[in-house]
Amino acid sequence: MTTPIADSTSRTERILAYMVAGVVGLSILAFIAMLIGTATGVGDNDGFSQGVWPFVITLPLFGLPIGFILLIGLLVVNGIRRGREAKAKRP
Numbered sequence: 001m002t003t004p005i006a007d008s009t010s011r012t013e014r015i016l017a018y019m020v021a022g023v024v025g026l027s028i029l030a031f032i033a034m035l036i037g038t039a040t041g042v043g044d045n046d047g048f049s050q051g052v053w054p055f056v057i058t059l060p061l062f063g064l065p066i067g068f069i070l071l072i073g074l075l076v077v078n079g080i081r082r083g084r085e086a087k088a089k090r091p
Contacts, residue, residue: 027063
């Protein structure tokens with residue numbers, strides 16, 4: 001049995017919402033990891049250029065703009081769906 005809320009949201013909207021949450025959440029975690037790494041002294045003696053740190057440093061640089069673009073896409077898809085629903089309810 002599905003709820004009316006589940007019926008009104010499309011699969012595309014759910015996928016976009018999870019992608020936004022995942023990309024932005026991962027970017028924020030990478031930013032927090034950089035802060036903790038800096039506080040613990042990883043940056044001393046060029047420590048950020050080794051291991052996984054280059055990926056952790058560049059992840060927010062790409063992840064946050066991608067998350068913003070996905071959020072705009074989610075808003076557009078949601079607006080189109082709501083417009084169609086409103087048009088279908090008119091007599």
